[in-house]
Amino acid sequence: MxxxxxxxxxxxxxxxxxxxxxxxxxxxxxxxxxxxxxxxxxxxxxxxxxxxxxxxxxxxxxxxxxxxxxxxxxxxxxxxxxxxxxxxxxxxxxxxxxxxxxxxxxxxxxxxxxxxxxxxxxxxxxxxTAAAASLVENLQRADLNPMEEAEGYRRLAETEGLDHAEIGRLIGRSRSHVANTLRLLNLPLVVQTHLREGRLTAGHARALLAARDPGMLADRVIREGLSVRQTEALAQQRALADRPRRRVSADPADPNTEALARDLSETLGLRVTIRFDGRRGEVRIAYDDLDQLDGLVALLQRAGG
CATH class of the missing domain: 3.90.1530.10 (Conserved hypothetical protein from pyrococcus furiosus pfu- 392566-001, ParB domain)
Known part of the structure; x- marks a missing residue:
């Protein structure tokens, strides 16, 4: 691939x-x-x-x-x-x-x-300014692989004490782009090597960050030639499947509502609470970290698409 x-x-x-x-x-x-x-x-x-x-x-x-x-x-x-x-x-x-x-x-x-x-x-x-100019010149020529770009941002952060927003302003990128690129440094070395050698794109790598075993999933992505969207879906499915099942809260007076909340909890792998007062109600889905939220958002987006 x-x-x-x-x-x-x-x-x-x-x-x-x-x-x-x-x-x-x-x-x-x-x-x-x-x-x-x-x-x-x-x-x-x-x-x-x-x-x-x-x-x-x-x-x-x-x-x-x-x-x-x-x-x-x-x-x-x-x-x-x-x-x-x-x-x-x-x-x-x-x-x-x-x-x-x-x-x-x-x-x-x-x-x-x-x-x-x-x-x-x-x-x-x-x-x-010298470090920023060197980064800009290489980025404009598409000379950097994603890991080199991430390491350039890290150098600016560590040696110059810049935060993500300041780095973004210096090189003309958004704060979120800088932050997401720096997250690639958290990937296992084997996945970083795939990025350096062009077997994976930065989009694939960002999707792999949500996976429990990014290295194993990266091998499958390369072997099967999966797109970034396919990789995102697979990583989120794996992440949700690995979550412990959560306790369901619902109106105990309504067994149908309780059963529905239980079904949703089993599907999402998250704690679901459904409340209904006879006129209106609400559904609450609790998450513990941003990876769980990312997984939930990805499922809702696919359902809406």
Whole structure:
């Protein structure tokens, strides 16, 4: 199974676009239409620096570079040069050196050509902005798998003390998206590996969070090629089936109401209370945690659909 990567809207990093020189005019006609793999950012006023003076950023969220895509970029740069400058910042401790915030792949491809200098945009960024800019650049290019994205958010939370809402504002994502992505770090390592290697999408993984045994269920999802919706349904069924049966409360004077409450409790695996005063009534369903609530909502949505 290879479900493919989920697409994300390219509205990321509002407030960071100026870092990439997006408002500047192209330096040459060719720069307005870069070849595949070079990205679409316009060429801004840049300076050239020796390749040897550059080093990867400590905030790079991408763990690995796709070899095939890198080879394509080497061929493009060999034919056309580096059309889009790298975004760098001065090294915080080594004068005359720079850390790459965006463009590590271009830097590596230029070395393979080989080139001795590359164009760069130098920005004096603090650690927080550098980490956010690196995340945004990779997310816009769809270069990160879900686990790399989650680890990037965790780095911002731990090193900069940011909460989910602050991370979302910094990179142009919602608080709930950041929170849900960070939850992927709670999955077993075997499921995280499936995510890193593209056998599962983030949607599958979020559904597996509700399962009692995510690793076993992940194997079934991959083996049977289940969709995200099918995975959600299966995980919720498993979660509800694993819940202990709850005591039923109902109006003892009405055996029919009591029987109905008991049937609902058996179906849902949750404590159900039905009250009726002769004119109106109410049905209460009690849950102990958010996983139970998620399971209940999923069942109601399927029933309503």
């Amino acid at each position: 290879n479900p493919g990567r989920e697409t994300t809207p390219k509205r990321l990093g509002r407030g960071l676009s100026a870092l990439f020189g997006e408002a500047a005019a192209p330096a040459t006609p060719a720069a307005s239409a870069p070849p595949a793999g070079e990205g679409g950012t316009a060429m801004a006023a840049a300076q050239t620096v020796p390749i040897a003076a550059l080093e990867p950023s400590p905030f790079q969220p991408r763990a690995a570079i796709d070899r095939e895509r890198l080879d394509e970029l080497v061929a493009s740069i060999a034919a056309n040069g580096v059309l889009q400058p790298l975004l760098v910042r001065p090294h915080p401790t080594l004068p005359g050196r720079y850390q790459i915030i965006a463009g590590e792949r271009r830097w590596r491809a230029a070395q393979a050509v080989p080139l001795h200098e590359v164009p760069v945009l130098v920005r004096d960024l603090d650690d927080r």
